[in-house]
Amino acid sequence: MSRDDRTIRLLSRLLGEEHAELAFTHFLDSTVQLSATAETLQSPNGLLAYSTASNMLTRFVGSLRLVVTGAGPGEVVRLEELLRDLQSIDSRPGKFLSLSQSFPSSQPQVRLHIGRAPNEISEVGRGVVFVSFDGWTVTLRRNEPAGPVVPSEAPFGALLAACFGVAEVFKDVLLLAAPGASVREELRRRQVNDFRYSAWLAERIDVASSEATASGPELVRDVRLNGVLQVGAGAVGNASLLALASTGSLAGAVTVLDSKLVDEKNLRRCVALHFGRG
Known part of the structure; x- marks a missing residue:
């Protein structure tokens, strides 16, 4: 293992x-x-x-x-x-x-x-x-x-x-x-x-x-994400993806680039990904 x-x-x-x-x-x-x-x-x-x-x-x-x-x-x-x-x-x-x-x-x-x-x-x-x-x-x-x-x-x-x-x-x-x-x-x-x-x-x-x-404002300003590329989906990259996905006022798509496969070595850190997926 x-x-x-x-x-x-x-x-x-x-x-x-x-x-x-x-x-x-x-x-x-x-x-x-x-x-x-x-x-x-x-x-x-x-x-x-x-x-x-x-x-x-x-x-x-x-x-x-x-x-x-x-x-x-x-x-x-x-x-x-x-x-x-x-x-x-x-x-x-x-x-x-x-x-x-x-x-x-x-x-x-x-x-x-x-x-x-x-x-x-x-x-x-x-x-x-x-x-x-x-x-x-x-x-x-x-x-x-x-x-x-x-x-x-x-x-x-x-x-x-x-x-x-x-x-x-x-x-x-x-x-x-x-x-x-x-x-x-x-x-x-x-x-x-x-x-x-x-x-x-x-x-x-x-x-x-x-x-x-x-505390900050109760509302998060509407933001549209267009052509955003995130390089890296390790611990910090997964955290940013989770935060973006959880913010309802954001719209658009983020392209993520990372060559690693999610396995026993990094499963704990990849909170936005599942086991066995790249």
Whole structure:
């Protein structure tokens, strides 16, 4: 099997060379729960954050449990479509995906919740990463609900919530795999407990600052893309494609040039592409 050299180098620095292979063993054995309420997913940005986070998670965890409470027939149809799309991203043996409309009695240790938190998750908040957002700003809290999603036509807060939330999940999965107390302590120091970031200001903001100073306009100006060529579809290239595709006020087409095939080496980074596709 091909190896993701960048992941190997990262884990070698954090855990030592003898444990660098954990990315290809423990991560496939790990279970992550991603949850939200149906109310959150009724917002286009709520659904965007949830689908983007699940897209990112299924690329590096073996078992992904999707939980959406209060879903009606329409939401269930959309969620089943999401599940099928996730299954097509990485269909290799050993991957497991499930969808539930209620929280299981026994929840996994690694959990990410998006938007307003119902009692079933807020009462057992210890160990949960919570995210909420508006159009430009994301709030992340560990062990404490972060509040509801604020509707907006700007998608950048939703995309940031998925990225920062999944980054904390990655740390949690890695922490469970850590071979010794000293390494676990080092990883705990890297965890984020209370965090706000504004895409409009392009910087971290004080957790007590007002939304008015942190957020940009609610509407993104209409832009037509004509004759745009993007060279490169690696981690940054995929992120730009995802942001462009998520911005409803953009129209036109972008031609992407990249000769690499999506495989085990780069699947984690190619969030806009599927396994086995160029």
